[in-house]
Amino acid sequence: MSETSVVHGPVTVRTARPDEHDLVGELTVEVYVGGGLVAPDSGYVPELRDARARAAHTELLVAEIAGEVVGAVAYCPPGSRYAAVADADEAEFRMLAVVERARGLGVGRALVEACLHRARAAGLRGLRLVTQHNMPVAHRMYERMGFRRTPERDWSLDSGKRLLIYHMPL
Template sequence: MSEFTVRPAWPAEYPAVGALTAAAYVADGLIGQDDDYARELADAARRAEHAELLVAADANGLLGSVTIVQPGSRYSEIAREGELEFRMLATAPAARGRGVGEALVRAVLDRARTTGAEAVVLCSLDAMRSAHRLYARLGFTRRPERDWEPRPGLWLRAFRLVC
């Protein structure tokens, strides 16, 4: 197991960040390759115009990514004033089991603390059970009153952690 670092994504990496993110969701069976959401996940350059992109990388390349959004911004779903939100957490299938997802979430928590946010929030599909275990281990709690349905039959479950 090699070491990796978490850092802001570089503009030259945006195509690879997008491809990694979409591929991780497709590999988990959460979306199809041709879904509209797959195209949104693949467009990291557009996300970077409205959000912060962090990556986990080692000497061989990118291992994972996460998108950090402010309340009221283009990619925010449930963040309220004083909260930071993260979305599109993805670990390359070949990098799973190395702590990449946890390192990315911890970097989001560090970012929240440095910006003075009082809490971090996120939404997740029911099928993302391994992510839910990670969130619980880090201290996130379910916030069912903030669950929402972006389209009929697709419920997103809300989680929150006070910083």
């Protein structure tokens, strides 16, 4: 196991390899579009699919079980062009995706824990995330982990869709 890998039960979280970027992009689209979280014709779909660009500006992490990639997340350190809501002394994570067959196995939690570990190791003050109203299972997980809503930081897309902001002080 490399130093960037962390094992949580049956789940291993590590940095995505360049040969996995297309897989991560397709997995993310499968989860967001296939799960009804984003419309297939949304302008966000190309961004979800472009894991290669994410990897150039974030730390793109994957979760695997028994060698199969079953989840991914983009850890956005301060200054990352993908950090939309984090303050200068905070990190953010984006585009957390877990394939349906791996839900309930601790994959999402392991990915978030890996982001928390990176933010703490960097001496940051907090970790933030943006989520949608239609992700209640994720909201429960974040709250169980200690994240709290910061409704004063919520914002809306041009389409009018409201996005919710969560924060974990470190």
